[in-house]
Amino acid sequence: MPPDTALATAAALTTAVSTTPVSSSPSGPRVVAAVRLEGVTKVYGTGRETVAALDSISLEIEKGDFTCIVGASGCGKTTLLNLIAGLDEPTSGEIEVTGRTALMFQESALFPWLTAAGNVELALRLRGVGRRPRQARARELLELVHLGGFADKRPHELSGGMRQRVALARALAQDADVLLMDEPFGALDAITRDVLHDELERVWRQTGLTVVFVTHNVREAARLGDRIVLLASRPGRLAAEFNVDLARPRRIEDSGVTTLATEVTEHLRREVARHGRVH
Amino acid sequence: MAASTDTIPGAAATAAGALSDQQLATQLAGLDALDQAAHRQSASLARRAWRATWPKLAAIGLALFAWQVVVWSGWRPTYVLPGPITVLERFWQDLGEPETWRAVATTLRRAAVGFALAVAVGVTIGLAVSRFKSLRTAVGSLITGLQTMPSIAWFPLALLLFRLSEGAIMFVVVIGAAPSIANGLISGIDHVPPLLTRAGRVLGARGLTAYRHVIIPAALPTFLTGLKQGWAFAWRSLMAGELLVIIANQPSIGSRLQFEREFADSAGLMAVMLLILVIGVAVDAIAFSTVERTVRRRRGLAAS
Numbered sequence: 207m208p209p210d211t212a213l214a215t216a217a218a219l220t221t222a223v224s225t226t227p228v229s230s231s232p233s234g235p236r237v238v239a240a241v242r243l244e245g246v247t248k249v250y251g252t253g254r255e256t257v258a259a260l261d262s263i264s265l266e267i268e269k270g271d272f273t274c275i276v277g278a279s280g281c282g283k284t285t286l287l288n289l290i291a292g293l294d295e296p297t298s299g300e301i302e303v304t305g306r307t308a309l310m311f312q313e314s315a316l317f318p319w320l321t322a323a324g325n326v327e328l329a330l331r332l333r334g335v336g337r338r339p340r341q342a343r344a345r346e347l348l349e350l351v352h353l354g355g356f357a358d359k360r361p362h363e364l365s366g367g368m369r370q371r372v373a374l375a376r377a378l379a380q381d382a383d384v385l386l387m388d389e390p391f392g393a394l395d396a397i398t399r400d401v402l403h404d405e406l407e408r409v410w411r412q413t414g415l416t417v418v419f420v421t422h423n424v425r426e427a428a429r430l431g432d433r434i435v436l437l438a439s440r441p442g443r444l445a446a447e448f449n450v451d452l453a454r455p456r457r458i459e460d461s462g463v464t465t466l467a468t469e470v471t472e473h474l475r476r477e478v479a480r481h482g483r484v485h
Numbered sequence: 486m487a488a489s490t491d492t493i494p495g496a497a498a499t500a501a502g503a504l505s506d507q508q509l510a511t512q513l514a515g516l517d518a519l520d521q522a523a524h525r526q527s528a529s530l531a532r533r534a535w536r537a538t539w540p541k542l543a544a545i546g547l548a549l550f551a552w553q554v555v556v557w558s559g560w561r562p563t564y565v566l567p568g569p570i571t572v573l574e575r576f577w578q579d580l581g582e583p584e585t586w587r588a589v590a591t592t593l594r595r596a597a598v599g600f601a602l603a604v605a606v607g608v609t610i611g612l613a614v615s616r617f618k619s620l621r622t623a624v625g626s627l628i629t630g631l632q633t634m635p636s637i638a639w640f641p642l643a644l645l646l647f648r649l650s651e652g653a654i655m656f657v658v659v660i661g662a663a664p665s666i667a668n669g670l671i672s673g674i675d676h677v678p679p680l681l682t683r684a685g686r687v688l689g690a691r692g693l694t695a696y697r698h699v700i701i702p703a704a705l706p707t708f709l710t711g712l713k714q715g716w717a718f719a720w721r722s723l724m725a726g727e728l729l730v731i732i733a734n735q736p737s738i739g740s741r742l743q744f745e746r747e748f749a750d751s752a753g754l755m756a757v758m759l760l761i762l763v764i765g766v767a768v769d770a771i772a773f774s775t776v777e778r779t780v781r782r783r784r785g786l787a788a789s
Binding site: 291293308309311313315316317318319328329331332333352353356360361362363364365367368376380397398401404405408 | 506509510512513514516520521680681684686687688689690694702703705780783784785
């Protein structure tokens with residue numbers, strides 16, 4: 207290929223990328239799965255005292271997708287995230303993750319001896335980023351979550367919502383491809399949670415991350431997800447899947463969100479009732 | 486893919502009812518401002534200093550008064566039990582003598598060296614025990630046992646091992662202080678919230694890196710408490726040691742105490758005791774409590 211043709215092709219590619227909005231809905235062009243689980247089973251304990259946390263879960267999550275995992279207590283949500291994050295090994299089955307993962311918890315899990323900026327910088331430092339670029343990048347990430355003015359505050363000086371935003375900035379500092387979130391807004395008040403939904407959606411849109419978001423709040427799942435995966439409890443098993451075809455950006459009050467949430471809740475209730483009948 | 490901050494054009498919020506990024510930023514700023522307003526400015530420095538000082542001054546005054554009352558009661562003649570004014574005068578007079586300062590210098594040097602050794606030994610043992618399970622089973626309770634052993638009980642052995650030398654004093658200081666320091670570190674590491682260790686692992690901190698960036702910093706407040714207790718034990722052991730091991734031409738605080746007793750000079754004896762108390766409290770207040778309080782306040786652990 208002559209050099210000028212190559213240049214032209216490159217230019218055409220650039221144009222194509224900048225004019226076409228990047229689609230992240232499942233209906234978009236098929237890409238490699240960011241996360242692929244096949245027959246994943248996790249059993250805790252040995253001998254007679256075993257507890258099956260997850261039972262043959264097969265799931266494929268596409269790159270750039272926002273997947274919400276919903277379930278009642280004991281559905282193994284946290285176990286599932288731990289497995290995807292590589293913090294734990296499955297008893298059987300296969301897990302494939304393209305790229306790296308970052309994990310956010312229900313509590314911010316910020317290091318109390320470090321400032322907001324220090325927490326973000328530590329994530330960069332552990333990735334081997336040098337001092338100068340580290341400081342600049344930490345500042346950038348805090349500004350991304352609208353906390354540029356709070357870089358020197360320590361976690362205890364921040365509200366729960368602010369801490370979760372610092373935790374988000376810290377997770378983003380890991381430069382991961384897949385962001386795993388374990389009920390990150392579960393402990394927040396309603397208004398803060400609503401605003402953080404908007405904030406998370408914006409960050410996700412800007413970064414193009416693949417997000418796996420675990421929650422027991424069905425409405426939250428309908429508000430945020432491209433897809434909702436419902437897990438049955440004890441042991442955790444795939445119960446149902448919902449594709450969310452609602453336009454973005456959404457609001458939690460949207461009628462579409464409400465309708466979908468009602469439908470998912472129905473499933474969830476039936477699932478929970480099943481356990482009541484057994485005993 | 487990179488977590489870049491570039492916005493994707495065309496994807497901005499334009500749908501009806503949706504928030505613009507600007508609106509979102511304003512709402513977030515509003516929530517943050519509402520929360521931050523709750524943190525009130527505390528009282529002025531002078532006021533806080535006074536509030537922290539007056540109870541201490543009152544307690545000291547009360548103790549001196551009680552002492553004076555006992556002297557007034559005539560329970561013992563004043564050459565055996567002098568009053569606080571006599572002792573304070575003698576204390577002041579002693580401070581003017583270079584001999585006193587030589588003694589203080591010797592004792593503080595021993596304290597510093599002994600405590601440093603105790604920290605080295607305590608930290609090594611503490612790290613090893615917290616790291617290896619079998620070691621903990623083997624010596625974990627032994628460390629606490631050592632902590633309760635009076636340091637004076639080690640002296641006969643120390644004298645046999647090191648004779649009348651500084652080595653004997655150091656041996657007892659280290660064995661008195663190291664268990665507290667080791668225990669502080671062990672319980673500090675044991676009580677690191679598992680969530681923080683997990684967060685560290687998620688960020689890629691494993692093995693030694695985890696110790697450096699997560700576990701040791703998280704254990705610091707409890708470790709400092711252990712250091713503080715270790716200092717108290719070291720200082721006590723040192724005084725006991727200096728009373729028993731008197732080296733010629735090396736005046737120390739402990740040896741002065743012994744001489745004053747031999748001369749039956751009660752006022753001098755009590756002036757030396759006062760000096761021991763003052764140094765012990767000063768080191769604790771200046772070195773340990775200040776650091777401990779700063780560390781705790783930074784983490785939002787202190788009440789103030």
